[in-house]
Amino acid sequence: MSVFPGYSFYIAINIHFVSFEHTFSVLRPLIRPLPSQQMFDHVQKRHSVLFLYVGVESTLKEKFIEVASELIVYTYFFSASEEVLPEYVTLNEVPAVLVFKDSTYFVYDEYEDGDLSSWVNKERFEGYLHVDGFTLYELGDTGKLVAVAVIDEKNNSVEHTGLKSIVQEVARDYRDHFHRDFQFGHMDGNDYINSLLMDEVQVPTIVVLNTSNQQYFLPNKKVENTEDLIQFINSILDGTAEAQGGDGILQRIKRVAYDARSTVVSVFKSSPLLGCFLFGLPLGVISIMCYGICTADSDDGSEEMTRKDVIDPNASDEGSDEEQDEDKTRENSSEVTDEDQEEKDIMEKKKD
Template identity: 60%
Template sequence: IWLVDFYAPWCGYCKKLEPIWHEVGVELRSSGSPVRVGKMDATAYSGMASEFGVRGYPTIKLLKGDLAYNYKGPRTKDDIIEFANRVSGPAVRALPSKQMFEHMLKRHNVLFVYVGGESPLKEKYNDVASELIVYSYFFSASEEIFPESVTLPELPAIVVFKDGGYFTYDEYEDASLSTWVNKERFQGYLQIDGFTLYELGETGKSVTENIDIQFGHMDGNDYINSLIMSEVTVPSVIILNTSNEQYFLPSEPIENMEQLVQFINSVLNGSAQSYGGDGIIQRIKRVAFDAKSTIMSVFRSSPLLGCFLFGLPLGVISLMCYGICTAESDDGLDDIDALKREGLTDEEGEEEEEEEEEERQRAADLQGPEEEEDDYVEEKDPEEKKTD
């Protein structure tokens, strides 16, 4: 059984995981776990990474026989070790005694138990356990290990223990066993972060059905700000529909339980105003908001780095635009100079025509008197001949 970290040398998240990964390997080895810990450069062995379906970095997988289980939880030492210990063991563990049942009930917040003998329901339970062991523990037991307060309507049965109570699976009223387990693996009230919210969305939990409402609290407002694209005041109550990313805000601040119940009922009966959604326009707005938030966070944390990252490209683009505009202006001036040198401009052409006209007029004035004198001489010669 191998627990493998598929990483990329240039990945910042991978570098952050590296010391934690070393601690995971040391603790699993010292505890005698059968799980061996390793890591693989997915960029150097891209074929192997592709074979295991690695699409992002870091990707953590537990390889057990022919099966590969993806880890999607928080990247902390305790959470990763808990995942390795859970998945490396059998999909369904036995609870042989009341003491063992009470011990597991204290240790785990959510506990799934199959009660009864061999049946088609048990086969379904084993299949679901093999699929969803990455999220929760699955046990099998006899009815005798439960306290007297636990009463089952019939056997075989599948029971989930959580929030100080228990619920049984009904093949006829509930959805498929996989869907039921996937929804019931969460406590009724959770500490919610971005990962948990994503997991809730994967289960199909929605505010449109009363039985699927999930309660929780979130520290800070960074994640929810990007979702609703505005600054959320703290504390605030928001109802989110994870199936279509719509959200609902109370019309006035909630100060008591009656107001909270009224707000929830208004969402359930459809009278509350909905916002957001997963339409194309909303997605574009969300991308623009995230980009703006990222830029602002960079400038707030490191103004010099922000000026370098965003100022340098803008400066290069500005210089390119200036160079293009300046080159066009110089070409125009060169063309005009060439035309002037060739004497083809309109002003110079008119001046040359005027000069030529003046020269022709002066030439005509100078030629006029000479022609009259010649005519006079030619008329005088015949008379002189007569007189002679």
């Protein structure tokens, strides 16, 4: 996903914080026992989500301990006997693993829920969340689609509060239908979601994000009630809804261009003078260099033309004069030799 300006730094800080939490969590027991119902009530008030193993030693408890060693940094694990449980909790069989959240509880079923580790990883969040950048980053590990109501929390109009209530209602009343595939929540404002989708999202609206491949879904009509939202979710599940975005090559190029533009805009918005200096100075230097290169080429060309037009004609004239002098010398030499020859002939005749 990507990446909002400053978001990478935000994620890095949170990752370091999680690493610190993980180091600290090693010092506490993986699974803390709850000896009484009063202790259970106390723990439940302190933690919005907790996992509880009920029963004696078993293979299921060994798996529970393994999962706790992997995910202790993210959530809380406890163990208790059946007598410690509140009266409203009923179990068909023991041992069992339960998750307490959203003012109720859910029992792990190996046949329906699959691997215990995967189930705990998906159930470690409440059914409805306030979603921000880091929460969305963590939700990527669950493999769920994230249905987000993008609203303005400062706006108390029915349009904003009503959309939030619709998503909460579906998350609560239709858990059995959608909780394995969807995580529900709301996001305050559209700044982050705009950077994520590289598009302007109207507020309020519903957006469904696929964090595994960076695709997203937008409803083709306004969501006004729970039926509209359920219809939209079902269209995603059956594949009739159009997926947008993705992580293809074109989207990656678009992401680089969008991030660059966002960075430039954010710099100019925060400090126009700094933006002019950071981007104006390099552009000015590059422009001067280009002008110098182009000017140097044109001067060299004119000099070469001048040399050809001025120097070469003189050189040709001089060459012709030299040739004429040589011709005259040859003629004179030939004339001299002829006179010498005649004189020689006359002297010979006299001798005879």
